Amino acid sequence: MSFINIPKDCDFTLANIPFGIFSTSANPTRRPCTAIGTQILDLSSPFLSKALKADNAANICDALQSTTLNAFAALGKPARVAVRNAVLELVKTDSQWQGEVERTLVPMSDATMHLPMEIGDYTDFYAGLNHAFNIGTLFRGPANALQPNYTHLPVGYHGRASTVVVSGTPIRRPLGQTCPPTNSTPNFDACKRLDIELELACYISLPNEMGERVDIDDAGEHIFGYSLMNDWSARDVQAWEYVPLGPFNAKNFGTTVGAWIVTDEALGGFRTRGLDGRGTVLLPYLKEKDEGKGVFDVTLDVFVKPNGKEGFSKVFATNAKNLLFSFSQMVAHHTVTGCAMRTGDLLGSGTISGTDKTSVGSFLEANKNGKEEVDVGSGVGRMWLEDGDEVVLRGYAGDGDKRVGFGECAGVILPAKWGRLERVQGQAKQV
């Protein structure tokens, strides 16, 4: 119990204690924080040291005098646990530090949240088997939906780190080349098939040197925590550009992460079994000691507020357990070549979908590749996102005072910016 009020159905109970970076108009310096109820607790405050029980307490406090969480994350799990425990001491009912803490609390509504980590490299996986199957079925039919490698390794690709932004940052509709099947030469236009991808992501804590790998048994120690992620996608750009080297401009215009990083200390109790690998026997480097605990039972919801309407409606609802591979398996696979990971690196899970039309993580699946409009509430149907549409992802596990939530991962679509460029209509295919 805490002297801080925690409303019903709040993401930020005492079971959570997530990490983020905030600033205020009174103090614009970015600094580490946690969230309790609707309040933000400044972790760069001097009182933290009073409750911190760790041999390296001074190092930890130093690491928290920073504009990102990287230095803190690099100290690994013991530091994370020590700060968590210190926070619980500071805010508990009858805490000896109640007065001090109360004077520094900032209501969330008065805080600006920032990108929590400096991201060296961002990798996006494709471990949502139902999503991969849904997409593969649309383009190749159910028999060939999954590629032969799919159940043997976590398929992934390198993403663009420079455009990973924190929840709330507007996303500008990209311009690009598209080439519909009726064209013989490409169009140049604003993206007409703007989509979301609902993902969970993790950040790296302990780095590994180039030429070394992170063993699957140690991978958990290299993960700082988890966040919501929206991998905005330009489907028409992607369809034309992606052969043979994968998605590029279709993804590089923006990826939104939640402001809060939720740790394994909070989520560990919600570990569960992931999707079935259809009989594939995994190679030893991908075998987890406890195969039944690889993923998280986290409810994931997608809300949309169509341009010009008042309220958000829940459009899709799924669960983070819909993954074939765990983040530990992703880390082990990514580094098995000797690929170096740095503190702050971001790994996306891939789109997370269930098996029916409303339990998906993208419009592409729900609209059957542009064939069926999706009900986005407020009496509106949408094939793809329009300018002014707002999307909010939410995720949480548990309930009551044990609820552990991610806050929101939000973005609004800005109209394309043309500058001196103009729309070009390519040539029609001769028939």
Place this chain on the structure above:
Amino acid sequence: MSFINIPKDCDFTLANIPFGIFSTSANPTRRPCTAIGTQILDLSSPFLSKALKADNAANICDALQSTTLNAFAALGKPARVAVRNAVLELVKTDSQWQGEVERTLVPMSDATMHLPMEIGDYTDFYAGLNHAFNIGTLFRGPANALQPNYTHLPVGYHGRASTVVVSGTPIRRPLGQTCPPTNSTPNFDACKRLDIELELACYISLPNEMGERVDIDDAGEHIFGYSLMNDWSARDVQAWEYVPLGPFNAKNFGTTVGAWIVTDEALGGFRTRGLDGRGTVLLPYLKEKDEGKGVFDVTLDVFVKPNGKEGFSKVFATNAKNLLFSFSQMVAHHTVTGCAMRTGDLLGSGTISGTDKTSVGSFLEANKNGKEEVDVGSGVGRMWLEDGDEVVLRGYAGDGDKRVGFGECAGVILPAKWGRLERVQGQAKQV
């Protein structure tokens, strides 16, 4: 003319003045430098300010008190030109600063070179049309060698920035999954088809904000300079993993860049026409004002010293003009979505190949996908790289006292590191 001796056939004439980062055992602090003859000139030395003619001379000198070239590159072309001109004043015959300069010169053999830029994101393009055609022909035949998008846009993908290393850094053979056509389940083994990719690369100077783009007419202003690059590639890993999202572990174990960044001030005189786009009319955002000057007439050579042998032999020889798209076109395409570029971002050209067997930039092309051994000198044939093999890329334009060279881009292959993992032979395909 300079009081510094410049040997015959030297890459580092007064026409060059490249930029790099060095340290010495006497002074292990990394700092900016240029190369003249076989000497290194420390650009963090106080005497630079004496010869520097620029309104922002103090800013420039500050930016050069740094362990990377990022701060200097961010000042753009005027600062680059001012430093170039100052260097030429400092080292000219009868320079008033000769004594001071001579006391600070360091022989290259006494210097350690470091990664010149802090790289935020690394993108690898695929603009070597002959290479794409050679590879496409091997896998799909000449009629379908190039994908429909190939001549319309510079195909590219995001690479791994954390494992970009400077020339001379050893490269460890990666472990990974492979699945030869005779297998029904994958093997786990050390890469057996380790290859190089000979590329030219550029670094970004001026950044652009997310949501903005760099116009093709301005793209040159956003490029700091050019470097050699070896995109080491695990072909057997790539063949199994790359569908449908592109190369990932096949590339993330290491990418080597040359230590020297050669500027447009040095290379501009060698601009020439790139490869023909087979009649494709480019969209306006990719059209250059001067279409005949997009690429560089730079001789590119690949030398190999097989494990246990004494000398290097020239194995492949080609030219950097074998590109369908210029770096300006790559920048314009990459940012047309509003993708932010940061100072220090690295863009690879894609493998550069000519049209015959010895003018290629990879073993994959020369050995016809593992069918014909390649003569690597010293009486040795190689299908792919073996442990202990050393590869050196070199590149230069012009000759005599106008020669502009890149130095070398070198790496040696270390044996795979197994740790507790073991080789696994997958199941054979039932026939």
